[in-house]
Amino acid sequence: MPERRIYLDNSATTAMAPQVLAAMQPYLNDVYGNASSLHSFGRDAAAALDEAHSVVGCAMGARASEIVFTGCGTESDNLAIRGIALAARRQRGFERGHIISTATEHHAVEATVHQMHELFGFDITMLPVDDAGCVAAADLRRAIRPDTVLASLMLANNEVGTLLPIRTLADLCHEHSVLFHTDAVQAPAYLPLDVNELHVDALALSAHKFYGPKGVGVLYLREGTPYLPTLTGGGHERGRRPGTVNVAGAVGAAAAMKYVMQERIVQAPRLCALRDRMIAGVLERVPYARLSGHPTERLPGHASFLFKDVDGESLLMSLDVEGFAVSTGSACTSGDPEPSPVLTAMGIPRDWALGGLRITLGYHSTEADVDALLETLPMCVDRVRRAALEML
Amino acid sequence: MSGGVDSSVAAALLVEQGYDVVGIMLRLWAEEGSDAYGQPNANRCCAPEAVADARAIAQMLGIPFYDVHAEQVFKQRVVEPWIDAYAQATTPNPCFSCNRSIRFGFLMQRALALGAEFMATGHYARVDRGEEGAFRLLKGRDEKKDQSYVLHVLGQKDLARAMFPCGGYVKSEVRELARRFGLLTAERAESQDLCFLTQGDYRSFLARQKPDIAQPGPILTAMGENIGTHDGLPYYTVGQRKGLNLDVQSSDAAPMYVLKLDAPRNALIVGPAEQLGSLVARVRVMHYCADAAPGEPLRCTAKVRYKAREAAGLLHPLPDGGARFEFDEPQRDVTPGQGLVCYAGDVVIGGGVVGIGGG
Numbered sequence: 001m002p003e004r005r006i007y008l009d010n011s012a013t014t015a016m017a018p019q020v021l022a023a024m025q026p027y028l029n030d031v032y033g034n035a036s037s038l039h040s041f042g043r044d045a046a047a048a049l050d051e052a053h054s055v056v057g058c059a060m061g062a063r064a065s066e067i068v069f070t071g072c073g074t075e076s077d078n079l080a081i082r083g084i085a086l087a088a089r090r091q092r093g094f095e096r097g098h099i100i101s102t103a104t105e106h107h108a109v110e111a112t113v114h115q116m117h118e119l120f121g122f123d124i125t126m127l128p129v130d131d132a133g134c135v136a137a138a139d140l141r142r143a144i145r146p147d148t149v150l151a152s153l154m155l156a157n158n159e160v161g162t163l164l165p166i167r168t169l170a171d172l173c174h175e176h177s178v179l180f181h182t183d184a185v186q187a188p189a190y191l192p193l194d195v196n197e198l199h200v201d202a203l204a205l206s207a208h209k210f211y212g213p214k215g216v217g218v219l220y221l222r223e224g225t226p227y228l229p230t231l232t233g234g235g236h237e238r239g240r241r242p243g244t245v246n247v248a249g250a251v252g253a254a255a256a257m258k259y260v261m262q263e264r265i266v267q268a269p270r271l272c273a274l275r276d277r278m279i280a281g282v283l284e285r286v287p288y289a290r291l292s293g294h295p296t297e298r299l300p301g302h303a304s305f306l307f308k309d310v311d312g313e314s315l316l317m318s319l320d321v322e323g324f325a326v327s328t329g330s331a332c333t334s335g336d337p338e339p340s341p342v343l344t345a346m347g348i349p350r351d352w353a354l355g356g357l358r359i360t361l362g363y364h365s366t367e368a369d370v371d372a373l374l375e376t377l378p379m380c381v382d383r384v385r386r387a388a389l390e391m392l
Numbered sequence: 393m394s395g396g397v398d399s400s401v402a403a404a405l406l407v408e409q410g411y412d413v414v415g416i417m418l419r420l421w422a423e424e425g426s427d428a429y430g431q432p433n434a435n436r437c438c439a440p441e442a443v444a445d446a447r448a449i450a451q452m453l454g455i456p457f458y459d460v461h462a463e464q465v466f467k468q469r470v471v472e473p474w475i476d477a478y479a480q481a482t483t484p485n486p487c488f489s490c491n492r493s494i495r496f497g498f499l500m501q502r503a504l505a506l507g508a509e510f511m512a513t514g515h516y517a518r519v520d521r522g523e524e525g526a527f528r529l530l531k532g533r534d535e536k537k538d539q540s541y542v543l544h545v546l547g548q549k550d551l552a553r554a555m556f557p558c559g560g561y562v563k564s565e566v567r568e569l570a571r572r573f574g575l576l577t578a579e580r581a582e583s584q585d586l587c588f589l590t591q592g593d594y595r596s597f598l599a600r601q602k603p604d605i606a607q608p609g610p611i612l613t614a615m616g617e618n619i620g621t622h623d624g625l626p627y628y629t630v631g632q633r634k635g636l637n638l639d640v641q642s643s644d645a646a647p648m649y650v651l652k653l654d655a656p657r658n659a660l661i662v663g664p665a666e667q668l669g670s671l672v673a674r675v676r677v678m679h680y681c682a683d684a685a686p687g688e689p690l691r692c693t694a695k696v697r698y699k700a701r702e703a704a705g706l707l708h709p710l711p712d713g714g715a716r717f718e719f720d721e722p723q724r725d726v727t728p729g730q731g732l733v734c735y736a737g738d739v740v741i742g743g744g745v746v747g748i749g750g751g
Binding site: 311313314315317318320321338383384386387388390391 | 414456458460461464497500501502503504505506507
């Protein structure tokens, strides 16, 4: 194992902030009541849970009652897409109904939308993207049908960092009575999220992506949005997500939200500068390298590259052996010998698309980390390329 | 690392010897289909429990561990050619192409990409350097477990980088080492059969993968007498006695054995035991571990199947890159598609696939 380890995979997960753990601590042992219980133990938990709803809601311009705590970002996406599409179809009396999404969504959305087609008979349209991963409003407009009930378009792409103009796209949908969900899981650590700015009906978050605990997701569901709970049970979270609520987790998510609201004002510009330093350094030092995703409309701290004729997985392993934790894009697709569907949708040719690398900076990342990576990466890329040549 | 005893002990031995070790598990292809949760079937080499075992062992040893997906490359370079070989009425051994293309091809490339100098596996075989400095592949010390037969495909470049840490031990010693290292797989059973079969035997696998692979045809004696109907040539192999559907099978008649799979006539040629056996085996492409053929015919021994006994004879390298092996005594199991592997004592000279009509 390498002596020095540098974590540059903050889009996969982040290190929980000490104040988050401190906020959670009482609810992991002393305050163990069930927030649904009538007695004082329950009330103590319920008070903390109410507070968590308020804090998270407030952080994104939502009411406390519009916030649902779930088990993860994937669950939030699932509940939103399935719950809204089924309810809206029923409400509007469509036999099939139609859902729009993009070819570059995270699996949590992509697989759910496909299941809505296969299991529930919805028609689906996956919008194309351009070579930077952007969706054209005109394409969205053309895809909308009279029976379109829902569009799900991600705010920030996990693999290539591209940001979509969510408000424009959401407004377009609303003009045609189409509800709008966005997977915003990658965003909170870097960008302000205000649902009244974004004009979305539903939005999914995951606490561990912004210095909170794993095992907690957030679903914002605008008041009045048609919704069927696809998890059925008791009346927890106003019946929208039955199941005894993870109070410590919710408290942790709220504490993390407070933390990033305070930090990101300073961190976002710092990480933008650091990211650009990394991008410039990589493109300068590594031959046959290019940036993937949008050059400017991208997440602060998110740099993704393509290296021609490089096996991305070998490069990851090679960097890991040298102590650098990075990713090919989405942890779920690592190791698949096929090029990533996201890069394929962006029209990236195969000899480039197999060599994807994602480097995502976090609040703890330093200039020294970036410089260390810039020292090592060219050697690793070269080693991977030479290994391939040798085995020809 | 497969999570099994041998590769785990190999890794532990190398760590103990002070090497900087990285563990890699290959995820290999398994027959299409899915488990109860809709997840694709796992190859026997790398079922979820095996991945967990290998990872736990790597953690215990304090080494990095990666499971690398090789499903498609394994299917293309091992399984499909293996099916095609059956379609040509031979009895192929998939371990040759796996060692050549997957372990010492695909996996070696990944090892080199990590900056590795050597690649070690849990095989029972050994490598040393002969008098002229050339690398030599030797049998494993454990005669029963020796796997040099399936490694005969290696050349100098491969052997220069290959390490077989278990090769100097017998299996019971390896199990003992596993216990001493505290490896949780010390008691695990041996893996058997083809790793990519998930249900049934190879015959049903072939029928599912290539439904037209088996066409019934006549069973003939060497004299051309039609004495039955076979289910399709891929379902038989030379020397097979059981499962022959003969019209006449009186109790006092001599048992019949498969002598040959006659693809042009789609006929299964059978005969009594005394007609079984060949004095010669021909190989179309002979590979030599020294990367060069001997200058003249060589007296040595040869194995015609993994579990066959070595037999003495004369190896004739041919100018076209093939070889002919003349046995001192007729050999029963010379089977097109299987490997002919030649030995000088413990040293593997090389080998190749026995050709059709080469028996």
